[in-house]
Amino acid sequence: MIRYCICFIMRGSEVLMLNRVKAPNKGLWNGVGGKLEPDETPEQSVIREVMEETGMRIVTPKYTGVVSWDVEGIEKGGMHVFITQLEPHTEYPTPLKMDEGILEWKELEWVLAEDNMGVVSNIRHFLPEMMYTGEPLEFKCYYRHEQLDEVKELGLTR
Template sequence: MYKHTLCFIKRNEEILMLNREYDPVKGLWNGVGGKIEKGETSLENAIREIKEETNIKVTYDQIQFKGIIKWQDSSYSGGMYVYLVELLHEFTYHTPKKVSEGILDWKEVSWILSDYNYGVGEMIPKFLVEVLHNELILEHNFILSNHKLIDYRNKELAKQDNSIYNIIPL
C-alpha cells in the first residue's frame, strides 16, 4: 500500500495545476494530493485533499481511480495512487489563486504535455496522457538514475488489484 495520492482536475482541455511551494518538486507544476491519513482509503484521501487544497467539493461519482505511479532510483523507491476528476464545461474556478501549498492555475493539457516544458516534473507528460485518454487502469513504472528519468513502462492492473485501492484504509 502506498501513502500518497495525486489528483488531476480537468475542465475542458485544461487541468488545475499546483505550482508547489514545498518539497518534493518545489517550484514545479503538479496535480493536487497528499498523504493518506490512518484509517483513510486512497479515494477518501483524494476527495479530502482536493477540498483542502482547492476548496472544490468532489463527490464519489465524479472521481475516477486511474492507477498507480511507481518509481525507483538507486537509493529510494516509492509510489502513489492517481485519480482524475472531470468537471462540467461550465464549471467556474478563478485562477491564479494563492493557497497554502503554492499557486493554483488552469493549464492547457497541450502545455503540460509539451516536450519542451520544464515547468512540470519529467514523469507527468509520460503518464498523464494515459490517465486522460486510456480507459484502462494502469500501473506506471519509472526508473530513475540520480533523479533523472531513464525508463518508463506501463501495464494494466489486474481487476482484483485495481478494485482494492478504493476500499482498504491504511
C-alpha cells in the first residue's frame, strides 16, 4: 500500500526543499509531502500537503511514479512522486521556517550531488529519471543496516 506522496517544486534550475524537523529524515533536505488521508487520491493529497507545508496552491502536479522501500528484506511502503514546475520568475522568498521545517530553494545540481550527505539518500537515484521521462516510473530502494544499499528502477508503474 502506497500511503505517502512527495512533490518536488521546480523553479528553473532550483528545487524547493524542506529541511525536516521531525522523523523520518530529521535534519535532511527532502521534497514536500506527507500521508494520504482516507478517500484521498494521490493528486489530492499532494496538492493538500503542498498547501499545508508551503502555503502554495498548485493545480496540476505531474505524476512521475512510485518509489517504494524495503528495509532488511521487509516491504515498508512507498510514496507517489509528483513534480510541479513554477514559472522561472515566481516569487517565493526563502529561507522560510514552517511547522515541518525550513524551506529553501536549492540548485538541482546540489540536490543530486553524489557526495551530498544532507539530502535524503535515495533522491539522487530516482529524481533525474522521473524528471526527464515522459511516463511514470517505479523505483525500489533497499536499506540494510540503516543505510541505502541499492536502488532498482523497475520500469513503468503498473
